Amino acid sequence: xLSILPQLVFTGLGIGAIYAIASLGFVLLxxxxxxVNFAQGQFSMLGAYxxxxxxxxxxxxxxxxxxxxxxxxxxxxxxxxGAVYWPLRNRGQLxxxxxxxxxxxxxxxxxxxxYGPSPATVSGLFTNPGFMVGSVFVDTQYLSIIVAAGLxxxxxxxxxxxxxxxxKLQATSQDKEMASLLGISVAGMVxxxxxxxxxxxxxxxxxxxxxxxxxxxxxxxxxLKAFAANIxxxxxxxxxxxxGGLIIGLAETLGAAYIxxxxxxxxxxxxxxxVLLMRPQGLFGELxxxxx
Amino acid sequence: xxxxxTPAAALPIEALAVIPAARWWRGLPAALLALVLVIALTAxxxxxxxxxxxxxxxxxxxxxxxxxxxVLGYCGQISLTQxxxxxxxxxxxxxxxxxxxVPFFAATIAAMGVCGLFGLLLGFASLRLGGxxxxxxxxxxxxxxxxxxxxxxxLTGGPDGISGIPRPELLxxxxxxxxxxxxxxxxxxxxxxxLKLSRLGRAMQAVRDxxxxxxxxxxxxxxxxxxxxxxSAALGGLGGALFAGAFAYIxxxxxxxxxxxxxxxxxLLGGVQSPFGAVLGTFTLVILPEWLRFLRQAYLAIYxxxxxxxxxxxxxxxxxxxxxxxYRRPKPxxxxxxxxxxxxxxxGVANGITGENALEIEGLAKHFGGVxxxxxxxxxxxxxxxxxxxxxxxxxxxxxxNVISGLYRATAGHVRLGGVVLGTLPPHQRTRLGMTRTFxxxxxxxxxxxxxxxxxxAERPGNDVRGGAAVVARALAALDFVGLRHEAGLPVxxxxxxxxxxxxxxxxxxxxxxxxxxxxPAAGLNSTEKQELSLLLRRxxxxxxxxxxxxxxxxxxxxxxxxxxxxxxxxxxxxGAPQAVLTHPEVVAAYLGEPQxx
Numbered sequence: 100x101l102s103i104l105p106q107l108v109f110t111g112l113g114i115g116a117i118y119a120i121a122s123l124g125f126v127l128l129x130x131x132x133x134x135v136n137f138a139q140g141q142f143s144m145l146g147a148y149x150x151x152x153x154x155x156x157x158x159x160x161x162x163x164x165x166x167x168x169x170x171x172x173x174x175x176x177x178x179x180x181g182a183v184y185w186p187l188r189n190r191g192q193l194x195x196x197x198x199x200x201x202x203x204x205x206x207x208x209x210x211x212x213x214y215g216p217s218p219a220t221v222s223g224l225f226t227n228p229g230f231m232v233g234s235v236f237v238d239t240q241y242l243s244i245i246v247a248a249g250l251x252x253x254x255x256x257x258x259x260x261x262x263x264x265x266x267k268l269q270a271t272s273q274d275k276e277m278a279s280l281l282g283i284s285v286a287g288m289v290x291x292x293x294x295x296x297x298x299x300x301x302x303x304x305x306x307x308x309x310x311x312x313x314x315x316x317x318x319x320x321x322x323l324k325a326f327a328a329n330i331x332x333x334x335x336x337x338x339x340x341x342x343g344g345l346i347i348g349l350a351e352t353l354g355a356a357y358i359x360x361x362x363x364x365x366x367x368x369x370x371x372x373x374v375l376l377m378r379p380q381g382l383f384g385e386l387x388x389x390x391x
Numbered sequence: 392x393x394x395x396x397t398p399a400a401a402l403p404i405e406a407l408a409v410i411p412a413a414r415w416w417r418g419l420p421a422a423l424l425a426l427v428l429v430i431a432l433t434a435x436x437x438x439x440x441x442x443x444x445x446x447x448x449x450x451x452x453x454x455x456x457x458x459x460x461x462v463l464g465y466c467g468q469i470s471l472t473q474x475x476x477x478x479x480x481x482x483x484x485x486x487x488x489x490x491x492x493v494p495f496f497a498a499t500i501a502a503m504g505v506c507g508l509f510g511l512l513l514g515f516a517s518l519r520l521g522g523x524x525x526x527x528x529x530x531x532x533x534x535x536x537x538x539x540x541x542x543x544x545x546l547t548g549g550p551d552g553i554s555g556i557p558r559p560e561l562l563x564x565x566x567x568x569x570x571x572x573x574x575x576x577x578x579x580x581x582x583x584x585x586l587k588l589s590r591l592g593r594a595m596q597a598v599r600d601x602x603x604x605x606x607x608x609x610x611x612x613x614x615x616x617x618x619x620x621x622x623s624a625a626l627g628g629l630g631g632a633l634f635a636g637a638f639a640y641i642x643x644x645x646x647x648x649x650x651x652x653x654x655x656x657x658x659l660l661g662g663v664q665s666p667f668g669a670v671l672g673t674f675t676l677v678i679l680p681e682w683l684r685f686l687r688q689a690y691l692a693i694y695x696x697x698x699x700x701x702x703x704x705x706x707x708x709x710x711x712x713x714x715x716x717x718y719r720r721p722k723p724x725x726x727x728x729x730x731x732x733x734x735x736x737x738x739g740v741a742n743g744i745t746g747e748n749a750l751e752i753e754g755l756a757k758h759f760g761g762v763x764x765x766x767x768x769x770x771x772x773x774x775x776x777x778x779x780x781x782x783x784x785x786x787x788x789x790x791x792x793n794v795i796s797g798l799y800r801a802t803a804g805h806v807r808l809g810g811v812v813l814g815t816l817p818p819h820q821r822t823r824l825g826m827t828r829t830f831x832x833x834x835x836x837x838x839x840x841x842x843x844x845x846x847x848x849a850e851r852p853g854n855d856v857r858g859g860a861a862v863v864a865r866a867l868a869a870l871d872f873v874g875l876r877h878e879a880g881l882p883v884x885x886x887x888x889x890x891x892x893x894x895x896x897x898x899x900x901x902x903x904x905x906x907x908x909x910x911x912p913a914a915g916l917n918s919t920e921k922q923e924l925s926l927l928l929r930r931x932x933x934x935x936x937x938x939x940x941x942x943x944x945x946x947x948x949x950x951x952x953x954x955x956x957x958x959x960x961x962x963x964x965x966x967g968a969p970q971a972v973l974t975h976p977e978v979v980a981a982y983l984g985e986p987q988x989x
Contacts, residue, residue, distance in 0.1 A: 135523040186703045193467055194702045196523060197659065200471070201698025204652050208692035319648075323534065326527045334520075361542045368531035375516045375528065 113241030115348020116248035122325035124299035131268040131292040138202040140322025142300025147308040176297025218312035333381030429573040447637040449677035455630030456669040462623035464663035467599030472529035476627025478646025481635035485553040495559040502632040510624025514617035540643035552642025583666035604834035609822035609851040662708025731868040733934035749937040755804035764790040766961035782958035825905030829895040842879040851902030869901035909940040
């Protein structure tokens, strides 16, 4: 059993990278708009379905479907902000959270009503399925997921820490009134955040589509792991959430192989509960604290 | 020395009408009437099993949904696993009755106990931090529970579930069992309704509305949240146990995440602030889909959409909307009130707190990374004095107050309240020792009335009042003192800004504190209001209350202060009698800038 360990670690990191990408969008919304979005995983589900429709029904080339799905989802993010967040923005965190929970039920069930429950398959980014490195089979799809996760982390870091847009986003998150007094368009910043966050969710969705099936339930699965990644890493922390995602991916893959496969989904949550009990602020500490 | 507390019996009877739960029997007559009606209706109900099943489902669900009212409506914490707790309760009852032949009622109590215990454990793990943590942890719990119910086949029977679940012997007929469920629903509604008006329920609502202010009122927010979630889980367990008895067969797919969302929708639609709303919402959403069967395919999509629309257009649910329409402005309370004890040192002596100084601060520091917001401050507040803390903007005054009241942990130094070292005590335990405070940016409990806000202050642990009527009397006395008695019954959010500030002061006074901390009480007040405030502070001073006040308004400071400490850049630059301090060259320089050399 030990001989397959390197292979499991590679697969675990690949799965974990998916959770990491999805949770990046989630963290972004927390950091820039102070919104805890329970429908984050549904962005991935919708992204994957849009790509599927473009490929199968419209018949566009693969790479175009990939990019279009992400662009369309960015637009959807703006719509989502207008319907789910904007009317409730002045009523505190709780109504917004409940509203996003409503959206997380509405979206998959609407897709279910339209497309039915049967999952669909999508081919990978590359025609070459993979290659051997020593005893490890390096699946090109997992490899591209890991590379994409790295690129997105770098991009998010640069945007937040090095650009004016990032500074404006952070200012909006910390104090909307002050930000608007400084001439920052709060509404604009919030919309940008939702659009980017939905695009990130879609990226996770279109990357994972060839690995998992494209199904109505995939959004909830991804969202749950993304939340857990975030709590394990420390709420709102970017490096934390990446680490959390990788930890969950590894725990699931190794737990399913060595302990019990029906309980695959439980391992990440057990780690989550342990972290909450022993280090409730997460590995990197919670970013947001209320000011007295 | 003020006269001792007048017995509650001396309070005019109208005072009790303001806060219904002050009478122990409130709600009981209505509950009895409901019971009679319920029993009559069940006896007359048609013997149609389709009809009975629908009602049975609605009744058992409504008990579970009442649990959502407690945790979400009262305490503001999102639980997404109420169906999970119903499932857990149902399985505990089924396993105990079917496998171990435990009597039905004992098994029901065990089901509530197991669920309550799991609620406490999950709450303990996730409620130390914000409300979204509970939401996420409860989703995880739901997933794990479904996995266990499906895969631990030896124990749970797996996807096939458990059948042949018995009902209590004497109540096994459909009408008799429905009657039992209805009686327990009435009990659950009565319990939940009274909980809202109880001290515990007020504490939950305070935590929901403003956790920081709740802490400085002496409420241990973490404990209250865990209790709320435990109660909610136990109600879920009761609903689940009755559900198992009603349908004699249970399986994992009846208690999935989707069902939890359905239950959340029921609570939100009916009105999450009231158990009546829970019942209304549950019956609506159980019976409606039966009529709208053609929607079966898309019903969850519609529920999800409904949640968003309810949050936007009907945030208080149907019941809350109706209650708002029927709201009548309550009549002001007439009659004599017991005096408000305000002399510092009275309750303190009972707690073993003595000494000339109410508060001693020694080398106190608070650094945020490299920023030394408070940097080695030492001074003392004499008992019975009004001590002003002033300084330019950004001099560290509010940070200082936040360290004193326990919201921030000190980097170095000591704080002693009446000789007791406060160390790392959290805010609620400092309040227990006799320290209360107000906030620069007003922190009142918006979902409560003016009186309820002040009652929470009067219920400060360590205060000398006990029992509903005495607490009401004390709160009214505090409101009377600040001149807001006639507004006692109003929702606090409807008051103008200046009056909300007085509500905060009354809330602090009702706790008969040893030391009152006021954080910029004049901020945002107009000049008339400032004069009223100045008068109020002088009256408090006349009663011998120890006050430490942070303020920018020099006129106010000169009118009330016995002693002034000046902070600048986190350091104490002057400390002494008002005249000496205000003419101190360093203080003048701090406020007006350095004089130009001639």
